[in-house]
Amino acid sequence: MQAALACPDRGAVEWSAPTVGAIARAHGAALRASCALNWEQLAVLRDLERCRTAALGGHRYVCDTCGYTKPMYNSCRNRHCPTCQSIEQRRWLERRQETILPVPYFHLVFTLPSELRPVVAFNRERMFGLLFEAASRTLLLLSRDERHLGATPAVTMVLHTWTRELMFHPHVHAVVSAGGLGTDGQWVASRKAYLFPVKVMAALFRRLFREALLAAIEQGEVQVAAAHERAMRKALFETKWNVYAKAPFGGAAQVFGYLGRYTHRVGISNSRLLYADQHRVTFATKEGRSCTVTPVKFLRRLLLHVLPKRFHKIRHYGLCSSHHVAAGTIDLLREQLGGTLASAERARAELRSVEPALARADATPESWVECMLALTGLDVLRCPRCKEGRLMALPLELEQSSATEDSS
DSSP states (O other), X not given: OOOOSSOOOTTSSOOOOOOHHHXXXXXXXXXXXXXXXXXXXXXXXXXXXXXXXXXXXEEEEEETTTOOEEEEEOOOXXXXXTTTHHHHHHHXXXXXXXXXXXXXXXXXXXXXXXXXXXXXXXXXXXXXXXXXXXXXXXXXXXXXXTTTTOEEOEEEEEEEEEOTTOOEEEEEEEEEESEEEETTSSEEEXXXXXSSOHHHHHHHHHHHHHHHHHHHHHTTSSOOOHHHHHHHHHHHXXXXXXXXXXXXXXXXXXXXXXXXXXXXXXXXXXXXXXXXXXXXXEEEOSTXXXXXXXXXXXXXXXXXXXXXXXXXXXXXXXXXXXXXXXXXXXXXXXXXXXXXXXXXXXXXXXXXXXXXXXXXXXXXXSSXXXXXXXXXXXXXTBOTTTSSSBEEEEEOOGGGTTOOOOOO
């Protein structure tokens, strides 16, 4: 594995650069030998190792003009694989366009204290569910309170479990409309500067989570080791919790940009990998800093963030819930707020200026080739040698599965 800090000519089909898949293939066996992994982690590691290799099959692409040949292998499509999430991210965004209201949106982050992380790690699925429940109830209870808003907002939440150093840090990002549907069927706008006082949100969030967690422990749904019980109770009853609030988004375009960056993000992207060899992996963190660990430790940190099977990391509440979507509430509100077809087209135009990589195509792409063109501007079926021909897909013979690209 070699580092490639600068991307070469975009016309090239491939270049040498460290990837999560390459690290998994080189050091996955050492990780399995050094520590115990659960079956979900083993499945993810296996998919990372096989992604875009001959093990998953593929096609042989041949230029119809110059005869250039290249094998292309199938993706693993695992939701924890950084290579496979960009296309699904774009398709998800296209499906969500009709649920975005033409109003400002707030960005909130609900985080659990560090003392609770061992309990979360041991009871992942139930604790993640409690985190979603407490955060969503906090927003909906405050929103429906006449002293704060007196309406039901649109809420989308995304679970993240990592820091930039890939340490375990469970928290949910929430995108909340600056207003909601009142009991009289009319739109009620919130304050422009903030949604709710952060201290009020933090106190209510802690109380709701504490009540739900203690009930789950009593019913045997959550197990707490004796060594962690004291720290857990201190976090629940004494520690001050924090809810982070960002400035509101300006409108639908900014919401799209945010959702595109956060919904299908995994612990680390290939673009953050700076260097990788047999002894170390270096990846970017934030503010120009980097982190260097052994390859086995890198993979171990990455697998800390494997979610339980079929667990929904993106959830919708309030006006974004399935009930309101099926009832057409969003469509009615868009008309009430001036969200006509013309305003929707203006939002699309604004989106192109904010997130051009996520909005180069208006229609939902029908194939991975169209998705890659929309996301990167790269036509993957254009011949990299003659620049004129088109690559045609042919069956990939097993004996050629290890063949390398014909040199140009």
